[in-house]
Amino acid sequence: MIANQTICNDRGMILVAKGVLLSTSIIYRLRKFNIEVIEVKEDGDEAAQSSSTFTATARKAISTVIDLTDNVFSCRGLNVKNNISDIELVMHSVLKRPFIQEFLAVCDKNELLYKHSIRTAILSINMGLVQKWDTLNLEYLAMCAILHDSGMGREFSEHDTQHPFVGFTKLRANPDIDMLIAVVCLQHHEYYNGSGFPFGFKRTQITEFACLLAIVDYYDRLLMKNSDPRKVMFETIGKKGILFDPHMVDLFSSTIDWSRLYNIPMS
Amino acid sequence: MKFLIVDDSAFMRTQIKQVFSELAYIEFAEAVNGIEALEKHRTFNPDVVILDYIIPAPDGLAVLKILAEIDKKVKIVMITSLGNQNFIYKDCIECGAFAIITKPIARENALKVIKSIRTRVI
Amino acid sequence: MDVNMINPILCAFAEIIPQIGFQTVQKKNLSLVGPTFTYDGVLINLSVIGPIKGVIMIGMDNDSAKRFASKMMMGMEVVEFDKLAQSAVSEMGNMVCANACTQYSKIGVTGLDISPPILMIGQGGQATLPVPQTIVIHFLVDDINIKVYVGLV
Numbered sequence: 308m309i310a311n312q313t314i315c316n317d318r319g320m321i322l323v324a325k326g327v328l329l330s331t332s333i334i335y336r337l338r339k340f341n342i343e344v345i346e347v348k349e350d351g352d353e354a355a356q357s358s359s360t361f362t363a364t365a366r367k368a369i370s371t372v373i374d375l376t377d378n379v380f381s382c383r384g385l386n387v388k389n390n391i392s393d394i395e396l397v398m399h400s401v402l403k404r405p406f407i408q409e410f411l412a413v414c415d416k417n418e419l420l421y422k423h424s425i426r427t428a429i430l431s432i433n434m435g436l437v438q439k440w441d442t443l444n445l446e447y448l449a450m451c452a453i454l455h456d457s458g459m460g461r462e463f464s465e466h467d468t469q470h471p472f473v474g475f476t477k478l479r480a481n482p483d484i485d486m487l488i489a490v491v492c493l494q495h496h497e498y499y500n501g502s503g504f505p506f507g508f509k510r511t512q513i514t515e516f517a518c519l520l521a522i523v524d525y526y527d528r529l530l531m532k533n534s535d536p537r538k539v540m541f542e543t544i545g546k547k548g549i550l551f552d553p554h555m556v557d558l559f560s561s562t563i564d565w566s567r568l569y570n571i572p573m574s
Numbered sequence: 575m576k577f578l579i580v581d582d583s584a585f586m587r588t589q590i591k592q593v594f595s596e597l598a599y600i601e602f603a604e605a606v607n608g609i610e611a612l613e614k615h616r617t618f619n620p621d622v623v624i625l626d627y628i629i630p631a632p633d634g635l636a637v638l639k640i641l642a643e644i645d646k647k648v649k650i651v652m653i654t655s656l657g658n659q660n661f662i663y664k665d666c667i668e669c670g671a672f673a674i675i676t677k678p679i680a681r682e683n684a685l686k687v688i689k690s691i692r693t694r695v696i
Numbered sequence: 697m698d699v700n701m702i703n704p705i706l707c708a709f710a711e712i713i714p715q716i717g718f719q720t721v722q723k724k725n726l727s728l729v730g731p732t733f734t735y736d737g738v739l740i741n742l743s744v745i746g747p748i749k750g751v752i753m754i755g756m757d758n759d760s761a762k763r764f765a766s767k768m769m770m771g772m773e774v775v776e777f778d779k780l781a782q783s784a785v786s787e788m789g790n791m792v793c794a795n796a797c798t799q800y801s802k803i804g805v806t807g808l809d810i811s812p813p814i815l816m817i818g819q820g821g822q823a824t825l826p827v828p829q830t831i832v833i834h835f836l837v838d839d840i841n842i843k844v845y846v847g848l849v
Contacts, residue, residue, distance in 0.1 A: 315609045317582075317630035343584075343779065476644070479616060486613035490632065493640070512636040514609070585768070585784035592770075628812060655794030656809075677791050678715045 311346040313485045319514030320440070321447050325485060364412045365402040368425060372398045375426050383536045384568025387429065390436045397432050397442065398425075401449045406483055410457055419463045420456060423527055428452035430523045434558050451491040451516050454478060455524060458492065468504045471496050491517045495524055498550040510552075518552040522559050525550065536571060575691070576601045578620035580611040580637065581653070582629050586677070590624055590653070593684045608632035615641060620648060622672075622691060627654035627662060635665055642670030649691050653677055702726075702831055702846055704799030705752065705792075709844065711799075712792050713837055717767045724834040732824040733832075733845065737761060738777070739816040739823060740789035746808035748800070750848035751825050754789050758817075760840045761785055767838065777817070786813040 313325045379385050414420045431452040435445045458474025475493035478484045494517035501509035526543045547556035577600050579587050603618040605611040607630040627634040649672040675683050713721045737757035765781035766774040774781045790813050797808040825847030833844040
């Protein structure tokens with residue numbers, strides 16, 4: 308039997324994803340979290356779903372992942388070195404999904420958006436690995452990160468306050484995309500103190516993945532405008548408890564290689 | 575009518591179904607948190623959402639705001655234990671709730687909700 | 697804490713319990729104990745924040761909990777204190793405490809809020825409240841013994 312719905316726990320973390328074969332261990336895990344009922348479908352030809360092809364778009368994206376991961380380590384002082392192979396493994400898996408490839412094929416024309424989406428995914432997965440999240444959650448986190456700006460128009464503008472809702476509507480309209488991904492897209496500019504947009508949600512109203520992505524997105528956008536990674540780092544961390552969940556800021560701080568950060572030559 | 579019940583308490587979901595099914599023929603779907611509520615709304619397309627104020631993230635108020643924005647037709651009935659607190663009424667009505675019912679759900683209140691929904695639908 | 701300040705909790709119990717399937721609610725007695733007490737069975741833990749802070753706990757033994765859940769579910773047989781029965785009893789705690797907040801607002805104590813209920817199940821457990829003394833109210837609800845422990849400041 309195959310799960311026909313994605314189930315999240317109280318924090319918005321994935322317990323089981325739609326399309327996954329329900330093994331004994333997965334059923335046991337669900338029972339542990341008091342999930343007594345789940346929609347299923349018969350095995351049938353859905354097994355073919357798992358053999359998605361690796362297109363030219365995906366191959367280009369993987370190559371970009373490798374370049375950007377190296378850049379993040381050497382030019383930004385973020386400690387990704389130990390996690391490079393895990394990051395690439397997660398991205399490899401995620402890039403097989405047709406809707407991810409479709410998005411990347413479209414935003415390929417906008418280099419800023421393309422690189423920002425992939426870099427956000429790299430940084431998010433890195434934080435997820437530090438948190439020891441399982442592969443399923445890392446993959447979903449990566450998908451949320453890649454698609455978080457899918458509501459952006461041609462102009463990659465920070466003044467576009469409608470793009471989270473536009474993205475949410477687009478993603479929601481695709482039945483192959485889990486609602487968690489659409490909700491994270493909607494909430495990635497919502498801030499801890501309620502000063503975000505489009506709804507002004509705060510604290511417990513914002514899902515875990517969206518809290519994480521908010522910091523990563525903010526940090527990467529800032530660095531796209533300002534070439535000094537040290538200033539950007541302090542500005543991001545300085546928003547702890549104001550824009551960002553304190554726990555997530557601590558997690559982000561733990562991924563910084565401070566000695567490397569201070570040895571980066573100014574451009 | 576199609577009702578989506580969103581409450582993290584299994585008991586409350588059972589009680590709500592019991593109370594409302596005595597009053598009208600209703601098809602039910604259930605959700606235990608905000609993400610599942612939005613997913614079920616997408617697939618089940620309910621006429622009415624019975625939404626608990628306190629549910630796991632995103633919470634009831636967040637789900638109310640989102641649903642009110644994406645679906646102008648759906649009637650959202652908030653349920654809460656803190657029913658007589660003014661700030662709850664104010665928050666929910668301002669964000670687009672159709673009605674607010676206090677727990678435990680009395681038959682008369684459920685009946686009033688059904689009547690109001692039917693009146694608005696016609 | 698002033699003993700009179702527990703009146704809102706007494707009112708809440710008297711108001712909510714009949715609405716969820718019970719006929720009689722009797723207050724058997726009221727006592728004062730230290731901050732620590734032992735319990736066997738089920739203990740529902742609710743935190744209160746606002747102008748008054750602390751904890752309200754509702755306790756009963758396992759058999760009482762099963763009978764209570766059964767009555768809440770219109771007489772459905774409860775052989776084991778399973779997830780549905782636990783959910784029913786937790787919800788009772790939630791409704792009683794939320795109504796207590798409303799009753800407090802009627803006597804001028806506004807802005808109280810409660811946490812979602814935590815259900816503790818076990819034998820020989822010990823709970824310590826953040827107060828020097830705990831007020832214990834012993835109720836008899838349709839022949840089911842229930843104790844409400846109030847630790848508010």
